[in-house]
Amino acid sequence: MKINRNRLLEELRKTPAYQLPEKGDGWRYVHERLYAPFMHNREISLGALDFMAFTSDDVLELLEEFYDSFMRQLAFNENMKSVLRSAAPLPSAAPFL
């Protein structure tokens, strides 16, 4: 199939940018200062963290959401593995198996 590159770029441009869910300021602060840098392997310095900008409940909420999404990813991976295990090999791969 031939892909029209210009058309693809145009479609991608139309895709809405990722929006953070509607949350309180504290949750957004923790997300920006801790979650995002950690996920991008950047060092986190607590000296720059304003402990007045969030509550302990904000930390718990983010942690709970992280745990939920982690469990969903784990379930997705397990599902994918079971599908792959039960799938028939591609005809071209059969001689190698």
Place this chain on the structure above:
Amino acid sequence: MNFEELMNIIYLLKLLYEVEPDIFRETVNLGDLHFASDDGYYYDSIYETALEISDSLFAYVRNEFYDRRGINITVFSDPLIEEYFRLAGEYGKANGMAEAENPFFQAAMEEMRRNFNFSYSLTWALKGYAEPKRPYQSRFALFVDEYEYVDICGIAVGLLRMYQFFKESVQEMAELLSRKEECAA
């Protein structure tokens, strides 16, 4: 270090900041704390520090290790705990309630359950006295099986939350009792 471990440390620090900002400022040097996802060193040292900080919140802490059974017993008490049960007793008396029916005695038990019922290797006991015979008689104890795994972070968080519970409840009860006295006058 994984994200969950990092957030546990942040949660501990934030709880301490909320409960006792002075101890936080005296003991935690945030400038020294840097984290990276492949880091292991800070995690262990901060964990230990967190437990020391939580221990230092209570005015009375006694630790005993029973070698034969491999059980570590730590007893915690504080003027806040004594005051809590003294006020709870006053409230019970004013409302003609026995200790078993007193909502404040029950609330303290429930809070202990909420914070320390997370491991089979950890049990606890709480004794509250409305009219104590000696200092620090109102107290709670943690019994930890040394040969099993118990999450130190869980204990540290539990201790901080118990301290927070007694601190906030004493203020609320004092206000409640003073309002009652005003109404009666």
